[in-house]
Amino acid sequence: MKTLKFLPLLLLFMLASCSSVRVYSDYDKSVDFTQYRTYAYQKSGIDKVEISDLDKKRILRAIDEQMTAKGFSKSENPDLLVNIFTKEREQVDVNQFNAGWGWGWGWGWGWNPWMWGGMNTSVSSYVEGTLFIDLIDNRKKELIWQGEGIGVLTRNIDKKDERINEFVAKILAQYPPKKK
8 A cells, every 4th residue: 555655656756757857068178268249040051951931930939048047149240150950769668567476576476456567658748859059150160069959859839839848958058158
């Protein structure tokens, strides 16, 4: 019975861990990031991204919001060019567990009243996506910063904006890099 009390907590923890976005960034340590104040999108790079135009608009709108919040403005002659790249892959989780007679930690001796014995298998799948945001020095045409966000994607139209905003906000929270 104690196990049943912890099951909802375990499921909540698993769902919460699926919704988080893991972020990473890399940058050129020789660059003075305080010199950049304006940006524009690198159209040739963004046109190559293989996602729907609607999702591209969502991502670019979220980047605009974050860059504006950081004090940047769009320009015809920008300091930075912004490019994006995406990829996705299907993840499949297979879990097997023994139900019924036996001993093992957690269940103790005897019959498990919740299962009728035998091996049980649970299979779940989800799509994990990666969003890269590149910042390129427009004058030198060199990549100076790259942010990467990895997390579970949603097909739910009502949640897409929220999920994309979360990806972009967490990635761009890493910019400008904090020098040590």
